Amino acid sequence: MIHIVPLNDEKPHDEDGTQCPCEPHVFFNDPETGEAFVEPIVLHRAWDGRELVEEAEALMRGETWKGIGRWQKHE
Numbered sequence: 057m058i059h060i061v062p063l064n065d066e067k068p069h070d071e072d073g074t075q076c077p078c079e080p081h082v083f084f085n086d087p088e089t090g091e092a093f094v095e096p097i098v099l100h101r102a103w104d105g106r107e108l109v110e111e112a113e114a115l116m117r118g119e120t121w122k123g124i125g126r127w128q129k130h131e
């Protein structure tokens with residue numbers, strides 16, 4: 057399971073499972089190709105309301121992790 061969490065967020069995130077109080081998005085498949093990811097990707101929401109869409113779209117397009125500066129990947 058891969059977690060994408062915002063850096064320096066206002067509150068901590070639970071990176072153990074998918075039950076974080078931020079109600080993260082969990083992706084099991086590439087929405088375009090339907091291919092299963094090697095590991096589920098848990099995309100956490102920022103408490104400070106920071107925009108996630110751009111990063112999520114890049115991720116979905118296969119531009120894996122490129123351009124993620126304010127987010128951190130935890131495997």
Ligand SMILES: [Zn+2]
Binds near residue numbers: 076
């Ligand atoms: Zn979270």
